Amino acid sequence: MTRAASHDEAREELGAAALDALPPAEQAAVLAHVAACAECRAELAAYGTVAACLAAAVAAVPVDPARRAQVRARLLARAAADARRGELRAAGPVADVPVVTPGPANRPAAAPAVPVASPTPAVSGESRAEARARRRWGTAAWLAAAASVAFVVAAAGLVRTSRERDTLRVALRATEERAAARADSLGAMSAALADKAQMLDAITGPSVRVVELTGAGVREPIARMFWDRASNRWTMVAHNLPMPPAGRTYQVWLVTPHAKISAGTFEPSPAGDATVRAEYALDSAALQAVAVTEEPDGGMPQPTGRMVILGAADRANR
Amino acid sequence: MDDLELVRRMSEGDERALGVLYDRWVTAVHSIVLRLVGDAAEAEDVVEDVFWQAWRQAGRYEPTRGGVSTWLLTIARSRALDRVRALRRHREETVPLSPTAEDVASGSPTPAGVAELSERAALVTAALQDLPREQREALELAYYGGLSQTEIAERTGQPLGTIKTRMRLAMQKLRGRLTMLGGAGA
Numbered sequence: 001m002t003r004a005a006s007h008d009e010a011r012e013e014l015g016a017a018a019l020d021a022l023p024p025a026e027q028a029a030v031l032a033h034v035a036a037c038a039e040c041r042a043e044l045a046a047y048g049t050v051a052a053c054l055a056a057a058v059a060a061v062p063v064d065p066a067r068r069a070q071v072r073a074r075l076l077a078r079a080a081a082d083a084r085r086g087e088l089r090a091a092g093p094v095a096d097v098p099v100v101t102p103g104p105a106n107r108p109a110a111a112p113a114v115p116v117a118s119p120t121p122a123v124s125g126e127s128r129a130e131a132r133a134r135r136r137w138g139t140a141a142w143l144a145a146a147a148s149v150a151f152v153v154a155a156a157g158l159v160r161t162s163r164e165r166d167t168l169r170v171a172l173r174a175t176e177e178r179a180a181a182r183a184d185s186l187g188a189m190s191a192a193l194a195d196k197a198q199m200l201d202a203i204t205g206p207s208v209r210v211v212e213l214t215g216a217g218v219r220e221p222i223a224r225m226f227w228d229r230a231s232n233r234w235t236m237v238a239h240n241l242p243m244p245p246a247g248r249t250y251q252v253w254l255v256t257p258h259a260k261i262s263a264g265t266f267e268p269s270p271a272g273d274a275t276v277r278a279e280y281a282l283d284s285a286a287l288q289a290v291a292v293t294e295e296p297d298g299g300m301p302q303p304t305g306r307m308v309i310l311g312a313a314d315r316a317n318r
Numbered sequence: 319m320d321d322l323e324l325v326r327r328m329s330e331g332d333e334r335a336l337g338v339l340y341d342r343w344v345t346a347v348h349s350i351v352l353r354l355v356g357d358a359a360e361a362e363d364v365v366e367d368v369f370w371q372a373w374r375q376a377g378r379y380e381p382t383r384g385g386v387s388t389w390l391l392t393i394a395r396s397r398a399l400d401r402v403r404a405l406r407r408h409r410e411e412t413v414p415l416s417p418t419a420e421d422v423a424s425g426s427p428t429p430a431g432v433a434e435l436s437e438r439a440a441l442v443t444a445a446l447q448d449l450p451r452e453q454r455e456a457l458e459l460a461y462y463g464g465l466s467q468t469e470i471a472e473r474t475g476q477p478l479g480t481i482k483t484r485m486r487l488a489m490q491k492l493r494g495r496l497t498m499l500g501g502a503g504a
Contacts, residue, residue: 015489021460055391083331
């Protein structure tokens with residue numbers, strides 16, 4: 001929220017504010033006060049007119065005639081296309097500015113059609129317009145002042161429009177990225193949740209067999225293999241497993257009388273924990289043991305390395 | 319047909335009215351834009367922007383806020399300063415020091431036909447010339463150079479407070495002188 005300048009502070013700076021020459025924060029503070037102070041509104045309006053007069057002091061430099069015609073043709077083509085889209089009428093007048101009965105602007109459109117090529121300025125028309133403007137300033141000075149402030153503020157706004165548009169564009173992009181990231185993380189959470197639910201099913205179902213695996217050592221690795229015979233899902237939860245040496249990994253085996261079937265490779269967490277899951281249909285009588293060996297990275301078709309933990313299936317059979 | 323009527327027609331989607339307004343004011347708009355932007359090609363671009371904005375916002379023009387010329391020239395300065403600042407950001411260059419009021423006064427006269435403007439130009443030029451040099455400089459750097467008070471202080475090596483005082487006095491004096499233009503005194 002912009003802090004409004006005090007009346008005295010604002011009054012000192014109204015001339016500079018009309019020139020849009022104050023540092024941005026100061027300009028905003030002055031305009032915030034002006035919005036609430038009729039006296040300063042009138043002052044700023046007066047200075048705004050002074051500022052606009054400075055444009056008139058510039059030496060006239062005509063545009064190159066060919067370029068002038070090009071720009072004119074381009075503008076008219078754009079305007080014609082714009083008018084066809086009907087966007088102009090949709091934009092409408094600004095509602096929050098007081099309307100003083102403008103002479104010709106409210107007249108029914110009985111005036112002759114606008115001549116297309118009329119480079120001669122309507123001097124007398126301009127004078128009439130200026131006379132009307134002066135009259136209105138006299139009879140409705142406060143209204144004019146208020147409106148002029150709106151004009152100055154609007155003009156200052158225009159300066160910022162392109163900057164604000166860029167800022168908004170960046171903000172929109174950031175918002176979209178955040179939304180996308182949220183959708184991603186939501187998807188990941190749902191997936192993780194579904195995964196956990198599936199795992200819970202696989203180790204708590206009525207047809208789950210449990211094989212306890214144990215090793216030898218001071219801090220003994222232990223593991224439990226849950227075999228859900230209904231879904232053929234295998235879930236092994238292990239603890240106290242040391243990190244395998246570089247280039248080596250752990251591999252899980254389902255041992256049957258005829259084969260040692262790989263159930264996948266894994267590495268434990270730094271804390272020594274691991275969860276390994278596999279799906280494999282096996283005759284319920286065939287499982288003799290579950291083993292974990294240390295193998296080269298990527299695993300082997302048959303166990304070749306050191307046995308880390310082993311559990312006999314018959315121990316788990318109830 | 320006067321400018322008010324042209325703007326009204328523009329607000330109703332009559333692009334021929336924009337053409338007439340363009341023919342009438344393009345030199346004045348181009349002059350202030352070129353003065354601020356300092357580059358002919360950039361200035362042409364900005365001139366098109368100015369009239370396009372006038373077309374798009376014709377429905378919001380309020381006669382009580384000032385004449386059509388004031389409206390157009392205010393748009394022109396805003397668009398030109400936008401361009402100056404954008405170019406400055408890109409090039410990291412400083413804008414050349416603006417010509418002084420003497421340069422303004424010795425420039426070519428405003429085109430015949432834009433009577434109101436040339437009358438105003440003479441008054442404004444005279445009023446500017448009557449300002450003490452350092453006050454005029456502060457005002458011109460702000461209006462024509464698009465510099466903030468802070469930037470003017472840096473450029474001139476003067477304290478910010480001094481620049482603020484100069485600008486305030488300059489605007490007060492100009493306002494006093496220009497009140498006779500009608501509307502400037504509010």
